[in-house]
Amino acid sequence: MSIEVWHSCFYLLLLLKIIIISVYKSKRLIATQMASVQARSNHKLIVSRILAALLGGYAFVWGFSSLGIAGLAALGVDFHEAETGVLMLAFLVFLCVFLWAFASTSVARVWAVLAGGGGLMTLSAWLVQQNMLS
Amino acid sequence: MPEALYLTAAALLSLVGMAWLALSMDVHWAQVKQISLADSHPPKAILKALGYSALFVSLVACLVADRPSIAALVWIMLMVGSAVSVAFALANRPRWLKLIWPIEFKA
Amino acid sequence: MTWVHTWFGLVLGFVLMVCFFFGSLSVFDREIDRWAIPETRFDAQPMPSFDKVLLPALQQLEPDERDYAANMPRLHDPAKGEMTPRTELPVDEYWAYVTHRDPVLSAGVGYGVPLAKNPEDHNHIHKNVTLDPRTGAVLPDDKLKIGSHWFYPMHYSLQLKWKNLGIWIVGLAALMMLAALVTGVIMHRKVFREFFTFRPWKRTQRASLDLHNLTGVVALPFHFFFAFTGLVIFASFYFLPVTSTLLDPLHKQHEIHEAAATGLPHDAAGVPAPMSSVDAMVEEAKRRWAARDMAGEVGFLVMHHVGDANSYVSIYRAGSDRVALVGEGIHFKTSTGEVLSEDPPRTPVSEVNEFLTGLHLQHFEHWFLRWLYVLGGLLGAVCIATGFIFFVEKRKSQHARSGSNGSRVVDSLAVTTVTGMVMAAVGMLVMNRILPADMLGKADWEKAAFWTIWGVSFLHAYIRSAPVALGLFNPAWREQCWGVVVLSNSAVLLNWATTGDHLIKTIFTNTYWPVAGVDLSLIACGVIGAWAALKLARRERGVSVLPKKAEKQADSEAGEVAHA
Numbered sequence: 143m144s145i146e147v148w149h150s151c152f153y154l155l156l157l158l159k160i161i162i163i164s165v166y167k168s169k170r171l172i173a174t175q176m177a178s179v180q181a182r183s184n185h186k187l188i189v190s191r192i193l194a195a196l197l198g199g200y201a202f203v204w205g206f207s208s209l210g211i212a213g214l215a216a217l218g219v220d221f222h223e224a225e226t227g228v229l230m231l232a233f234l235v236f237l238c239v240f241l242w243a244f245a246s247t248s249v250a251r252v253w254a255v256l257a258g259g260g261g262l263m264t265l266s267a268w269l270v271q272q273n274m275l276s
Numbered sequence: 277m278p279e280a281l282y283l284t285a286a287a288l289l290s291l292v293g294m295a296w297l298a299l300s301m302d303v304h305w306a307q308v309k310q311i312s313l314a315d316s317h318p319p320k321a322i323l324k325a326l327g328y329s330a331l332f333v334s335l336v337a338c339l340v341a342d343r344p345s346i347a348a349l350v351w352i353m354l355m356v357g358s359a360v361s362v363a364f365a366l367a368n369r370p371r372w373l374k375l376i377w378p379i380e381f382k383a
Numbered sequence: 384m385t386w387v388h389t390w391f392g393l394v395l396g397f398v399l400m401v402c403f404f405f406g407s408l409s410v411f412d413r414e415i416d417r418w419a420i421p422e423t424r425f426d427a428q429p430m431p432s433f434d435k436v437l438l439p440a441l442q443q444l445e446p447d448e449r450d451y452a453a454n455m456p457r458l459h460d461p462a463k464g465e466m467t468p469r470t471e472l473p474v475d476e477y478w479a480y481v482t483h484r485d486p487v488l489s490a491g492v493g494y495g496v497p498l499a500k501n502p503e504d505h506n507h508i509h510k511n512v513t514l515d516p517r518t519g520a521v522l523p524d525d526k527l528k529i530g531s532h533w534f535y536p537m538h539y540s541l542q543l544k545w546k547n548l549g550i551w552i553v554g555l556a557a558l559m560m561l562a563a564l565v566t567g568v569i570m571h572r573k574v575f576r577e578f579f580t581f582r583p584w585k586r587t588q589r590a591s592l593d594l595h596n597l598t599g600v601v602a603l604p605f606h607f608f609f610a611f612t613g614l615v616i617f618a619s620f621y622f623l624p625v626t627s628t629l630l631d632p633l634h635k636q637h638e639i640h641e642a643a644a645t646g647l648p649h650d651a652a653g654v655p656a657p658m659s660s661v662d663a664m665v666e667e668a669k670r671r672w673a674a675r676d677m678a679g680e681v682g683f684l685v686m687h688h689v690g691d692a693n694s695y696v697s698i699y700r701a702g703s704d705r706v707a708l709v710g711e712g713i714h715f716k717t718s719t720g721e722v723l724s725e726d727p728p729r730t731p732v733s734e735v736n737e738f739l740t741g742l743h744l745q746h747f748e749h750w751f752l753r754w755l756y757v758l759g760g761l762l763g764a765v766c767i768a769t770g771f772i773f774f775v776e777k778r779k780s781q782h783a784r785s786g787s788n789g790s791r792v793v794d795s796l797a798v799t800t801v802t803g804m805v806m807a808a809v810g811m812l813v814m815n816r817i818l819p820a821d822m823l824g825k826a827d828w829e830k831a832a833f834w835t836i837w838g839v840s841f842l843h844a845y846i847r848s849a850p851v852a853l854g855l856f857n858p859a860w861r862e863q864c865w866g867v868v869v870l871s872n873s874a875v876l877l878n879w880a881t882t883g884d885h886l887i888k889t890i891f892t893n894t895y896w897p898v899a900g901v902d903l904s905l906i907a908c909g910v911i912g913a914w915a916a917l918k919l920a921r922r923e924r925g926v927s928v929l930p931k932k933a934e935k936q937a938d939s940e941a942g943e944v945a946h947a
Contacts, residue, residue, distance in 0.1 A: 196555075207625045212633065220730075221637035225626050227732040229618040230739070233611060237561045244387050264629065271633050283751055298579045345706040345738060346749055352604055353755035359579065359601040360762065367581040 187249055195243035198256030203236045205263025212270040279341045286337035287354055293330030294358040295376050298366060300324045307370045308377075323377075331355065388566035391559045393774055393793065396767045398541070398556040400800040403767065405538035406609070407760030408530070408808065410745065410753050411904075413485040414897035415530030419815045421882045423487050424895060428516040430481045430488070430681040433661035437479055437490060440519040446472050446494045446508045455496065458506045463498035472508060473497065475651075478685040481516065483703045483748045485531075488516040503635075527826035529811060533833075539613070547621060553613075554622050560610040564603060571596055588776035595769035598762045605759040606766070612743035615736070645724050647714055648693035656692040656718040664715040668698040671713055671725065679704070679711075686717060695723055703748040707737035764801075771797035775851065783854030791852040795844040795859065802863035802912075803840030809870040809905065810836040816877035840866075856923050864916035871909035875902050 207228050214224035243252045298304045300323035306316035334354060338347040365372050408415065417424050431437060451469045459466045476493030493507035513522045527533060536542060543549030568574060578600060581593045599606070619626060626634045642649040665681055672679050682701025688694040694717035702708045712726040729737060741747070745756060771793060779790040814832035818825050840863060847859035878898070879885040889899035 204623065204625065207623050208629050211625060212630055215633060215637075221626075221633065222641075223730055223732045225619060226736045229623055229625075230615055230736060232618065232623055233558065233561070233614045236558060237565065240558065240562055241384075241387070241565060244384065268629060271630055275632055275636065294579075301576070301579070304579060342749065343705050346704075346747060346752060349706065349742065350749070350752050350755065353752065353759060356602045356605060356762070357755060357758055360597070360758075363579040363581045363597050363601070366579055367583050 191243060191249045191252065194249060194252040194256060195240050198253055198260065199236055199239045199243060201260030202239050202256040202263075203232050203260070205260035205267070206235050207232045208267030209263040209270070212267040212274070216270050216274055282337045282341035283350070286334045286341065286351070287358075289330045289334035289337060290351075290354040290358040291361060292376055293327045293334060294355065294362045295327075295365075295373055296323050296330065297327035298362050299373065299377055300327065304366055304370075304373075307366055308373045310370075384566045384569050388563050388570060389774070392563045392767075392770055395556040395559040396770055397796060397800050398552055399560055400764055400767050400804065401541060402538050402553060402556060402613075403760050403763040404804055405534045405808075407757045407764070409535040409538055410756050410760070411897075411900065412530030412535045413482075414900055415534065415812075416528040416532075417486070417895075417897040418878065418901040419529040419812065420526045421820070421884070423515075423522065424882075424884070424898060425486050425517070427483050427486045428481070428488075430479065430665070430684065431516045431519070433479070433665065433684065435662075436516070436519040437514070438477075438661070440512075440514055440521065441477050441490060441492055443521075444492050444510045444512065445470055446492075447510045450508050450510070454508060458496045458499050458508075460498055460500040467497050469508075474689045475507060476685065476687055477689060478683070479514075480683050481680075482682065482701065482746055483680075484746070486516070487522060488514045490514050525823070525826060526820075527815075527829055529815060529829065533811070533830070534808065539617075550617060550621050554617065557610040557613045561607065564599070564607055564610075567599055568603075571600070574600055586776075588773060591769045591772040591776060595766055595773055598766040598769065602759050602762045602766075606763050608739075609743060609759075609763075612739045616740055616743060645714075647695055647697075647723060648688065650693070651688040651691040652693040654692040655690055656694060658690070658694070658717050659720040661686070661696055661717075663720055664696055665698060667715070667720075667722065668700075668713045671722075672700055672711060675711075677711065689717075692718060694718065702741065702746055706741040706747060707734070708741045708744065708746055710737065768797065768801050771800075779851055780854045783852060788852055790854075791845075791848045794851045794857050795841065795848040798844035798848065798857070798859045798863055799837070799841040802860065802867055803837055803844060805908065805912075806840055806863065806866050806870055807833050807837035809867065809874055809908065812874045812905075813870055813877060816874065816881050858923070861916045861919040861923070864912045864919065867912035868909045868916065871905045871912065875905050875909075878902060 210228035210231070211221070211224045214228065215221050239256060243256065246252050299308060300318055300320045302313060302316040302318065305318035306313045309316070335347075335351045338351040338354070341347065342350065362373070446469050448469065451472075455466060455469075472494035474492055475495035477490075478493070479488060479490040481488050489511065490513075491509055491511035493509055496506035496508065499506040513524060514520065515522055533542075539553055540547070540549035541552060543552065571577070577596065579597075581590075581597050583590045583593075585593075614622065639649070661684070665684070668681065669678070677700070679700040680703070681698055682703075683699040684696065686694065686696045696715045696717050697712050698715070700711040702710060707729075710726070710729070714723045714725070715721065716723050745753060775790045775794045775797065779794075782788075782790040811829050811833040814829050815825075818828055822828075844859045844863065847862060848857050851857050875886075884895070884898050886899060886902055889895045889902065
């Protein structure tokens with residue numbers, strides 16, 4: 143198993159961690175802003191939250207599945223086994239992030255984590271694959 | 277043929293087990309005995325013990341009848357059917373449940 | 384969380400009603416096929432002789448015209464030469480499938496595509512047929528298999544085939560079902576204390592909520608597992624096709640490794656070779672399964688690279704005695720009949736996946752468990768339906784005051800997806816019996832009957848639901864219940880009139896449970912419909928349908944205090 147893959151994974155995860163922390167830090171800022179435009183944009187917020195839960199959630203699960211399968215395959219697990227196992231977990235993950243999307247106080251945070259995290263994981267998976275094929 | 281016998285036993289045990297568990301609750305004890313909630317003092321420990329035991333023996337009967345993977349499903353679905361039956365009996369004919377606890381101990 | 388449960392439950396609930404109801408019917412889909420196609424009312428047979436029955440039948444087939452027209456241009460590379468005519472396509476694959484649930488046998492041929500764009504891919508033009516296993520005669524495919532080809536696909540795809548939209552909608556609904564179960568438990572924390580609580584003597588809003596909670600909680604494992612396994616079954620093909628898109632290169636790399644590992648040739652050699660006795664291979668397979676302490680019948684048989692030196696036959700064991708599906712494949716070299724490889728025992732991950740998939744698809748032979756599945760499915764339908772009723776009851780007074788039409792719309796949709804849906808399904812069976820057996824286009828008429836009855840049911844429901852907008856009782860429910868009664872009884876009588884199979888015959892003198900079962904279920908449906916209609920009529924008139932006064936008082940006291 144090559145060291146480059148581990149390095150790229152590490153940096154990507156670090157990037158993900160930075161994004162999550164900065165979103166949390168701006169939570170307070172977002173909350174006060176939200177309160178002032180509450181009445182007008184309540185409707186838009188609900189729609190945004192539903193889209194975040196469904197589309198963002200799907201993106202997150204896609205990333206989770208891709209990285210899970212590619213990652214496990216890279217670690218030597220049989221490809222078909224990895225696929226079977228990860229896809230079973232994927233829907234449980236989707237259920238959890240979907241419910242979290244409605245429990246979370248900040249819609250922006252939901253978008254960042256789900257869409258952002260999903261994108262990052264998908265990219266990581268592609269990198270892992272590139273590495274395995276070469 | 278014995279498979280059918282074991283499954284019938286499993287079904288009956290599941291039904292009676294659920295009924296005992298229902299009776300162990302104050303509300304349902306009161307419904308069946310037709311007394312007020314304040315006077316409802318079911319012998320909880322023994323009813324719960326009997327109830328859970330009956331459900332366990334039902335599982336054993338299922339395992340004797342079929343392979344484990346099928347037996348597990350039959351057992352779970354039997355409990356579903358039993359719970360619904362008990363709930364409907366409590367709602368419409370609560371006196372039928374007196375059959376499973378005819379004598380009352382003066383504890 | 385309540386918001387999520389209420390609104391996602393309401394919107395996707397209508398889809399879920401279809402899934403649960405038609406899913407319940409699908410448990411006995413092949414039996415419904417027998418009812419709808421009387422020529423197939425015989426007993427299930429084991430896999431017949433390949434050499435004597437299947438091979439001659441398969442050799443008579445030609446590539447399907449529609450499949451050729453649709454897919455040949457897509458698969459053939461014009462730069463390499465002329466497109467091979469339909470009748471000259473080489474045979475590449477033979478397959479046959481039996482199940483204990485179905486008297487008829489599914490079989491087919493996969494024809495190769497010469498000069499294909501991607502020779503590495505699985506380039507096949509198909510011809511699938513239904514055979515009578517006793518003779519090998521091809522059964523005409525224009526008779527709609529109402530159970531397995533209408534009700535069953537309805538439950539996972541809503542018959543919405545454009546871009547597989549229906550499957551995606553059902554998938555979304557399944558995920559929402561999981562969310563609804565979790566949020567429901569969060570909302571109704573007294574899950575065990577109120578496990579058996581059902582107070583039908585109380586007003587509709589309380590009684591419907593009780594029944595909603597009861598059917599939801601008691602069958603929670605069932606509902607959760609069915610929604611979850613439904614998603615898992617379609618995961619890699621539809622919902623998360625990660626390995627055929629993003630990770631396709633890795634997937635292909637693995638396929639080549641796997642082919643090399645099993646020793647099963649991925650490609651044809653291009654050298655012709657004879658075909659030895661497949662029946663002998665079947666005997667050997669059965670002998671090997673018995674030696675491994677799992678004696679069984681053949682469920683699925685497929686011959687790859689027909690007529691080639693690399694040709695091999697894969698024989699799989701039918702999984703009728705356990706939850707997992709067909710498995711334990713044994714692969715034979717076609718030209719010599721020797722065993723090339725046996726499938727290794729399943730890994731834990733595969734075992735779990737097979738168990739989950741098999742749990743949902745229930746190919747096992749266990750009548751009792753299958754009826755318990757129907758119970759679970761109907762309880763799920765009751766859960767969703769009572770959810771609608773509760774939604775309407777809770778809001779109809781306030782909607783009446785504010786002039787909103789919301790309750791009326793939801794209630795009429797609820798009527799449509801409960802009684803309307805039952806009428807559509809039964810009506811389709813009625814149409815099946817009314818039309819002559821050999822009528823051309825009969826399938827289209829049956830489908831038209833289905834959609835028309837459902838559509839008319841919606842119109843009737845909406846018009847008759849006008850009182851709901853005023854906060855009053857809805858007569859549409861009762862009226863459609865009578866519709867169910869009329870259609871159900873008509874179906875049973877028409878079956879007798881057109882086929883001569885009445886209940887005395889199918890239960891006692893010439894026992895045939897598939898047809899007897901459907902007839903009895905239809906009668907039960909009619910009885911429940913009549914009981915419901917009468918009870919609703921009494922309630923509407925305001926006559927008390929409660930138990931005796933003394934019992935009632937004790938019950939309601941106990942109930943009231945417990946929830947004080």
